[in-house]
Amino acid sequence: MAVNNFKELENQIIEERGSGDEDTKRKVNSNIGFFNFISTLIDLYLPKVGDVLKSMAGENEVPNKNNKK
Amino acid sequence: MIINLLNPIIVSSSSKTMTDEEAVEQYLITQNVNYFNLIYDRYTNKVYAKCISMLKDNEAAEDATQEIFVKILLSLSRFTGKSKFSTWIYSITYNYCIDMIRRDKKDIEVAVNDFSRIDHVDDNLLDAEILETNIFRLKVVLNHMNVEDKSILMMKYQDDLSIREICEMLNKTESAVKMKILRAKEKFIKIYNEHYNDKVS
Numbered sequence: 706m707a708v709n710n711f712k713e714l715e716n717q718i719i720e721e722r723g724s725g726d727e728d729t730k731r732k733v734n735s736n737i738g739f740f741n742f743i744s745t746l747i748d749l750y751l752p753k754v755g756d757v758l759k760s761m762a763g764e765n766e767v768p769n770k771n772n773k774k
Numbered sequence: 775m776i777i778n779l780l781n782p783i784i785v786s787s788s789s790k791t792m793t794d795e796e797a798v799e800q801y802l803i804t805q806n807v808n809y810f811n812l813i814y815d816r817y818t819n820k821v822y823a824k825c826i827s828m829l830k831d832n833e834a835a836e837d838a839t840q841e842i843f844v845k846i847l848l849s850l851s852r853f854t855g856k857s858k859f860s861t862w863i864y865s866i867t868y869n870y871c872i873d874m875i876r877r878d879k880k881d882i883e884v885a886v887n888d889f890s891r892i893d894h895v896d897d898n899l900l901d902a903e904i905l906e907t908n909i910f911r912l913k914v915v916l917n918h919m920n921v922e923d924k925s926i927l928m929m930k931y932q933d934d935l936s937i938r939e940i941c942e943m944l945n946k947t948e949s950a951v952k953m954k955i956l957r958a959k960e961k962f963i964k965i966y967n968e969h970y971n972d973k974v975s
Contacts, residue, residue, distance in 0.1 A: 708906045711931035714913060718826055719819040725836045726818055733814060733843045737807050740847070 794859035798850055810850075814843055817860070821867050827928065828871035828921060842870050857942055864933055865943045868925045875921045900959055905931060911970060918965045923958035930955060 792800070794813060801809035821842055826835035845866055853862055904927075907915065916924050929935045929943065940951050 707902070709931065710905060710907055710909050710912050711928065714827075714909050714916075715820070715823045715932055717909060718823040722819065722822055725822070725832075729818065729822075729836050729840045729843075730811070730814055732840045733847075734807060734811070736840075736844050737810065737847060741805065741807075 795855060798853060798859065802851060810847060813846075817863050818843070820860075821863065824864070824867050824928065824932075825871055827916060828868075828924065829874065830917060834874075838870060838874065842867050845870065857939065860933075861935065861939050861943065864929070864935075868929070868943070872921050872925065900963070901931075904959060904962055907966065911966070914969060915962055915965050918969075919958070919961060922954075923961050926951075926954050926958045927962060 790812070792812065794816065797809045797812045800806070801813075818839060822835055822839045825838040825842070826832065829835050829838060846863060849866070853859065857865075916927075919927075926940065926944075929940050935943070937948055937951055937955075940955075941948055944951060944954075946954070
């Protein structure tokens, strides 16, 4: 089999990595948790914010009879 | 989303034999973090090895690996399956590292003026000589190369990417990629010859 020291160098770097792998995994997972939390908040509250904005814009206001011709 | 959070975070043992593409699909459907962890476990070392080769610093490489996986997570829905999943991940990794180096202006400029001597060397012979370079020396030479030349050699020799895959990754034509590879090889040999007495080619 032909020698490929680029791959050997890659293997050497991976062997020297040690526990960095698990630390980084933990950080990535906490990022995923954070993103899931934010998307849950958006799922829960965005429709309500929409309702509040609609009511502020006067969606449920009774039409003024004086304006009718 | 709420339903997904209440679901038990269990991934069946068959998931270990899943292809990358299937794991991505399942993650996008279920949002189950274990499918993403499957991808992380498969690629973390490769991504890290590329980061440390490019950034030359252990801590920066770990930080970069973390940020690259977050980037992958946020872009998963944009993976179209047009290229192999590994190629897509490597592309994000190389681009991230190149941007970091450019941003910090840490790149090395290597002036290569005399290519005439190398032009006549058999390309396959040149490949063999580069691939057989002693690991310690390989590290030294790569550390003296600029990030673009180094990354294109890594795509070719370390990731076994085809010219077509490199073209897609760099968004360049086939002839442009072939020229970039040739130039990178020439720079590799020039730097090697500057550092060591047993000259290549």
